[in-house]
Amino acid sequence: MILLVAINSKYVHTNLAVRYLYQLCKENYPCEYVEFNINQSLHDVIYEILSKKPEYVAISTYIWNRSYVEKLVEGLKKAQKSIKIILGGPEVYFDSLDEWKFVDIIIRGEGEYPFLDLCDHIAAGRQYTQKEYPPFDLNKLPFAYKDEKLDQSRIYYYESSRGCPFRCSYCLSSIEKGVRFVPLEKVFEELDYLFKKQVRLIKFVDRTFNANKERAIKIIEFCKQKSQATQIHFEIDPTLLDSDIITAINTSKDNLFRLEIGLQSFNPQTLDAIDRFYDIDRIDKNLKKLMENKKAIVHLDLIAGLPYEDFLSFKRSLDKTILYFADEVQLGFLKMLKGTKIREEAAKYNYEFFKDPPYEVISNSFISFEEIYELKKIEDLIDKIYNRQYLYFTLRYIFQKISPSEFFEKLSSKVNSNLNTREFIKELYRVIKENFDFDKDVFDSLFRFDILRRFPEEFLPEELAISGEEREKIRQAIYQATSYQDLREPKEIIRRSRACIFGFDIETFIEDNKIENGDFLYIFFEEKVKKIKLQ
Numbered sequence: 001m002i003l004l005v006a007i008n009s010k011y012v013h014t015n016l017a018v019r020y021l022y023q024l025c026k027e028n029y030p031c032e033y034v035e036f037n038i039n040q041s042l043h044d045v046i047y048e049i050l051s052k053k054p055e056y057v058a059i060s061t062y063i064w065n066r067s068y069v070e071k072l073v074e075g076l077k078k079a080q081k082s083i084k085i086i087l088g089g090p091e092v093y094f095d096s097l098d099e100w101k102f103v104d105i106i107i108r109g110e111g112e113y114p115f116l117d118l119c120d121h122i123a124a125g126r127q128y129t130q131k132e133y134p135p136f137d138l139n140k141l142p143f144a145y146k147d148e149k150l151d152q153s154r155i156y157y158y159e160s161s162r163g164c165p166f167r168c169s170y171c172l173s174s175i176e177k178g179v180r181f182v183p184l185e186k187v188f189e190e191l192d193y194l195f196k197k198q199v200r201l202i203k204f205v206d207r208t209f210n211a212n213k214e215r216a217i218k219i220i221e222f223c224k225q226k227s228q229a230t231q232i233h234f235e236i237d238p239t240l241l242d243s244d245i246i247t248a249i250n251t252s253k254d255n256l257f258r259l260e261i262g263l264q265s266f267n268p269q270t271l272d273a274i275d276r277f278y279d280i281d282r283i284d285k286n287l288k289k290l291m292e293n294k295k296a297i298v299h300l301d302l303i304a305g306l307p308y309e310d311f312l313s314f315k316r317s318l319d320k321t322i323l324y325f326a327d328e329v330q331l332g333f334l335k336m337l338k339g340t341k342i343r344e345e346a347a348k349y350n351y352e353f354f355k356d357p358p359y360e361v362i363s364n365s366f367i368s369f370e371e372i373y374e375l376k377k378i379e380d381l382i383d384k385i386y387n388r389q390y391l392y393f394t395l396r397y398i399f400q401k402i403s404p405s406e407f408f409e410k411l412s413s414k415v416n417s418n419l420n421t422r423e424f425i426k427e428l429y430r431v432i433k434e435n436f437d438f439d440k441d442v443f444d445s446l447f448r449f450d451i452l453r454r455f456p457e458e459f460l461p462e463e464l465a466i467s468g469e470e471r472e473k474i475r476q477a478i479y480q481a482t483s484y485q486d487l488r489e490p491k492e493i494i495r496r497s498r499a500c501i502f503g504f505d506i507e508t509f510i511e512d513n514k515i516e517n518g519d520f521l522y523i524f525f526e527e528k529v530k531k532i533k534l535q
Contacts, residue, residue, distance in 0.1 A: 002119070003054035004033035007045075007065040007072070011037050016144050016157045016205065017060045017089065021115050023142035029119045038068045046075045054083065056122065058107075058115070061089035063335065063357040070100075077102035086118070090172055091357065094338045105130075110162075112136040138162065138182045143190050150197045157203050158194070160187045160219065164207035166237070168264075169274045169341035170303070170334060173207045181215065188222055198229040201258075209234040210245055220248045224256065233258040239279050241286040250295045257296040261287075261326075264303045266317040273307040274342065287324050298326040304375050305334035305361035307342075307349050311371040315405035318378075322404040325396070328387045331379040333372065334361040377412035378405070384417050390425065390454065393510050394446040400513070401438060410435060422459050425451060429461040441503065442515075449506045452498045452524050466500060474499050477521045481532045497525040507531065 004022055006015030018033040025031050032052065036045045049057060057076060061069050073085050087100065088107040095106060105128060107114045113133040121128040138161075145156065161181045164173035194202055210216040216234075223232050236245075236259050249257055263283070265271055271278045290298065300321050304314055322329055336343045336353040346353070352362040352369075363369045385391055385408075391398075398407060414431045417424065429447055432438075448464045457466060466474075478499065479490045493499070505516040519534040 001052070001054045002029060002031040002056040002058060002122070003049060003052055004031060005049065005057055005059045006033065006035040007059065007068055008035060008037045009064045010039070012154045013037070014154055014156055015060055016159060017111060018058075019144035019148075020142060021058070021111060023144065023146060024112060024116060025119055029123060031119075038065055042068070042071055042075060045072060046079060049076060050080055050083075056084045056086060058086040058088065061087050061091040063091050063337070063359070066091050066357045073100070073102040088115070091338075093172070109133070110136050112141075135162070135180060138180050139186075141182060141186075143193070145190075145194065150194075150199055152198060152200050154199070155201045155203050156194060156199050157205050158191070159205050161206045161209075161211065165211050166208065166277055167275045169276075169345070170306070170337070171207075172337055172340060174275070174341060175339060179208070179211050181212065184215065184218060187219065191219075191222065192226055195223075195226045195228065195230050200229075201231045201233060203233040204235065206235065208237045208240070210236050210240045213240065213242065213245060217245060217248045220245070220252075220257070224248075224252045227256060231256060231258060233260065235260045235262070237261075238263060238283040238287060239277060241283075241290065243289065246286065246290050250290070250293045252295050254295055255297055258299065259290075259296050260299045260301065262301045263317070263321055264301065265306055265309055265314075266320050267306075267309050267313045269308040270306045270313070284320075291324055291326070297328075298324075299328040299330065300324065300326045301330045301332060303332050303334050304372065305364060305367060307364070308366055310366045311368075311374070314367070314375065315403075315409075318405045319403045322382075322386065323399065327389075329382055330387075331375065331382055333376075335359050336361060374409065374412065378408045380417050381408050381411055381415065384424070385428070390428075391447065391450045392453070393506060394443070394450050396510050397442060397446050398432075398436075398438065402436065407436075421455075425455070425459055426461045429464070442509070445502050445504065445506065446510075448500060449502065449522065452500055452522075453529065457498060470501065474501055474521065477501060477519075477532070477534055478523070481521065481534070493523060493525065497523050499523045501534070505531070505533075 002025070004018040006018045008015055015035060018035070022031055022033045034048065034052070059069055059072070069087070076083055076085060084104045085102060086105045086107060087103050088111045092106050093108050097103060097106060100106065105118070107118070107130060110133070113136055114130055117133070118128045141159070150156070159182065161179055163176045163179040164171070165179055167174045191202070234257065238261050249259070264274075264276065266280060268280065302314075302317055302321055309317070318331065334342070336346065336351060336359040338359070350365040352364070354360050354362065361372065363372060386395065411431060414435065415424070415428055419427060432443070444464060448460060451459050451464070460466070475494055478493055500522055502520050502522060503517065505518070505520050506522065508514060508516050521532040521534055523530040523532070
């Protein structure tokens with residue numbers, strides 16, 4: 001019996017590879033698949049695998065699970081010497097058996113044809129040696145989730161194409177040639193099945209979802225028509241965005257789509273060095289258009305440690321990226337993946353990087369370790385303050401006065417981001433007040449607004465706490481106002497909501513940068529925000 005094993009990074013993730021191979025092989029060969037994650041006890045995983053009494057164990061291997069897999073195969077082989085261990089996946093594409101003492105077979109590249117061939121050899125009692133195989137016919141790609149009991153709490157990965165039209169030097173997709181597509185009829189049938197099961201999130205693994213614009217729009221429109229409760233994630237190339245795709249996305253219901261957009265850098269010399277096709281003006285125009293009437297959740301990526309991107313250059317890229325005000329900004333660090341052109345050029349740019357996965361950059365000719373370390377601290381604050389939207393409105397005001405990179409750089413040496421959320425927010429207020437010269441009334445009002453929008457009153461810094469006098473004024477305003485009645489009765493609003501009176505219209509100020517004086521009651525009730533201008 002062949003046991004296919006997935007070691008995911010989290011429980012909520014699912015593994016396409018083991019499901020594909022299982023669906024292809026189950027009719028002709030005795031096989032099963034099991035899923036674990038890297039947070040599980042190694043001994044528990046070894047025991048569960050051996051309890052199924054497999055003759056062969058095939059493990060899908062990636063940079064995030066390699067260290068775990070190394071221990072796992074050692075434990076399996078030492079616990080049962082007769083077991084045969086097979087590895088596949090992108091992390092072992094360039095490995096030899098000499099690097100894996102406890103492994104018997106390594107399958108390189110796309111796994112479908114070689115794995116079927118391996119099963120034929122096992123069934124016939126012949127020794128297997130991998131040869132060259134053609135790319136797998138995606139018309140024959142099985143539906144990964146056929147007959148599976150789906151768990152709405154998990155992420156289900158989906159593949160509608162393989163390959164990438166680009167040749168970015170840091171990416172493993174650069175070694176593939178061309179893009180192949182799953183037939184649209186098959187894609188629609190399978191997506192419809194997942195939609196009817198109301199899974200929470202379908203994450204397309206296509207390297208460039210919009211490589212073919214017309215096809216991408218057809219899938220987008222199908223999702224808009226059929227999805228009831230399912231969110232869909234696409235990885236989008238920013239240069240290939242255009243008005244047609246943006247219109248298709250921005251005429252969907254709110255948050256139906258999640259878009260991951262890899263910008264990586266805005267430095268032309270850097271983009272040339274990594275063989276990345278770009279048109280900075282076009283990217284800028286399209287991102288601004290996408291954000292105008294934004295319906296999707298937008299996630300923007302940058303990579304620190306690329307050639308010709310020094311500390312100042314990267315901060316310029318970071319500033320430009322943050323000022324699109326996407327939902328999330330990820331400041332990633334270059335991974336020197338085996339087999340990529342950038343790893344082969346490591347000496348050219350004096351790269352130093354960790355020898356173990358994920359092979360992250362330490363320094364190069366353009367950026368020192370100390371600067372990388374500083375960016376790590378900035379990354380931590382961006383994730384905690386910007387991505388979690390603790391100060392959604394306040395940051396829009398701050399970034400009119402100081403660049404995002406300078407703001408986060410200055411904070412990084414003064415704020416302890418390891419504090420619990422309540423204490424972190426209070427320290428953040430103190431540090432900003434002590435180190436930046438912002439209009440006190442505006443800043444205090446915005447900070448107070450942001451915290452009440454997200455958290456209970458006790459998260460407010462002491463200086464911003466709601467006084468007894470204010471509380472009575474708020475209570476009277478709620479009883480006198482009528483335009484909030486779609487929420488609850490006054491007593492219920494007072495008991496269950498957070499509310500505050502501000503001396504100007506917060507939302508108008510952020511939109512137009514104009515102060516509209518007056519008393520404005522804001523009620524924060526569950527997911528709703530209600531604004532009432534008081535007479």
